[in-house]
Amino acid sequence: MSSNSTERTLLAGCCALVTGGAGFIGSHLVDRLLREGAREVVVVDNLFLGNLENLTQALAAGAVLYREDAEFMPSLEYIFAAHKVDVVFNCATKALNYSFLNPMNAFDTNTRVALNLLELQRKGAFKALCHFSTSEVYGTALYEPMDEAHPKNPTTAYAAGKAAADLAVESYVRMFGLDAYIVRPFNNYGPRQNHSGPLAGVIPVTARRILQGQAPEIHGSGAQSRDFIYVLDTVDAVIKCHAALPAGECVNISAENCLRIDALIRTIAKELGYTGEIASKPERGSDVACHNATSAKLRALADIRLTPFDHGLRETLTWYAAQHAAGRLN
Numbered sequence: 656m657s658s659n660s661t662e663r664t665l666l667a668g669c670c671a672l673v674t675g676g677a678g679f680i681g682s683h684l685v686d687r688l689l690r691e692g693a694r695e696v697v698v699v700d701n702l703f704l705g706n707l708e709n710l711t712q713a714l715a716a717g718a719v720l721y722r723e724d725a726e727f728m729p730s731l732e733y734i735f736a737a738h739k740v741d742v743v744f745n746c747a748t749k750a751l752n753y754s755f756l757n758p759m760n761a762f763d764t765n766t767r768v769a770l771n772l773l774e775l776q777r778k779g780a781f782k783a784l785c786h787f788s789t790s791e792v793y794g795t796a797l798y799e800p801m802d803e804a805h806p807k808n809p810t811t812a813y814a815a816g817k818a819a820a821d822l823a824v825e826s827y828v829r830m831f832g833l834d835a836y837i838v839r840p841f842n843n844y845g846p847r848q849n850h851s852g853p854l855a856g857v858i859p860v861t862a863r864r865i866l867q868g869q870a871p872e873i874h875g876s877g878a879q880s881r882d883f884i885y886v887l888d889t890v891d892a893v894i895k896c897h898a899a900l901p902a903g904e905c906v907n908i909s910a911e912n913c914l915r916i917d918a919l920i921r922t923i924a925k926e927l928g929y930t931g932e933i934a935s936k937p938e939r940g941s942d943v944a945c946h947n948a949t950s951a952k953l954r955a956l957a958d959i960r961l962t963p964f965d966h967g968l969r970e971t972l973t974w975y976a977a978q979h980a981a982g983r984l985n
């Protein structure tokens with residue numbers, strides 16, 4: 656028998672554990688959980704891509720960080736033994752681009768962390784699991800807008816690992832009645848998103864290149880689209896889903912803001928006052944062609960907040976400009 660969402664422990668006063676909590680979305684979630692009045696917020700992050708600076712406020716406010724690998728069960732076991740955890744938010748992952756470099760480990764991380772948590776939950780280590788899926792599990796849209804019933808056609812090992820983890824969550828709910836649910840964000844943007852190296856996403860890379868005096872790049876035709884949502888809106892939706900989404904269910908988290916990549920890059924260039932050339936690069940293999948979501952289910956569950964894209968993008972670019980001015984953009 657599945658637990659009902661209405662029986663979940665309130666976030667105020669609870670102990671929440673966030674895997675991947677030093678990363679982009681996870682660190683904003685940690686801040687929000689502290690603001691919600693969580694009694695204790697525990698972060699487990701191996702700092703593969705996460706950044707201690709993302710947790711500056713949270714650590715000052717009392718969050719506890721374990722610099723540990725959530726793929727390694729003995730590490731998780733001793734952390735759960737040390738804290739009476741109520742709810743786990745599973746944000747740990749290795750960025751999509753990493754799966755082109757090391758597909759097996761990208762797949763393993765996405766499945767192993769989820770399985771470790773499901774096993775711990777099955778043995779009673781905590782009550783509720785919010786598992787982070789991704790729009791990448793759908794592959795290119797077979798119909799638009801894409802709802803939660805859209806077939807899963809992962810085009811990368813990253814997405815395949817995420818899809819497998821989703822199935823694991825659903826099966827553990829059916830088999831053992833666990834209180835676990837799946838949130839499925841589309842493309843997030845905002846402050847703290849990784850901007851360095853080959854694992855960075857399109858908005859951080861474009862901002863970094865322009866701020867460093869390099870031409871921004873469009874891969875392929877630029878007609879490929881993604882559905883962009885501001886990170887604080889995703890976090891807000893996740894918090895509201897915790898109170899509303901039944902066990903075993905998943906929900907798209909999207910702002911219904913489908914943008915072509917060429918248009919997005921031109922908008923960033925304009926915002927940053929860049930008037931130079933935009934370089935054309937070859938299409939990336941396995942690139943999803945179209946993501947265009949419906950958030951009808953989410954909107955029926957909760958009163959969600961949506962930041963206008965121009966406002967969110969400006970906040971984001973201001974943050975990257977400040978990082979650049981501080982010599983932290985590399």
Ligand SMILES: NC(=O)c1ccc[n+]([C@@H]2O[C@H](COP(=O)([O-])OP(=O)(O)OC[C@H]3O[C@@H](n4cnc5c(N)ncnc54)[C@H](O)[C@@H]3O)[C@@H](O)[C@H]2O)c1
Nearest residue numbers: 675678679680700701702703704705725747748787789843
């Ligand atoms: N950013 C997006 O646009 C987006 C879109 C859809 C879904 N998601 C999902 O949201 C979640 C968070 O994504 P994000 O953008 O914040 O990613 P991120 O890379 O910024 O954060 C992931 C964190 O996981 C940590 N990590 C990796 N392997 C680990 C391990 N074995 N043990 C412990 N920590 C580990 C990393 O160090 C990093 O801090 C992920 O599950 C991701 O799939 C993100």
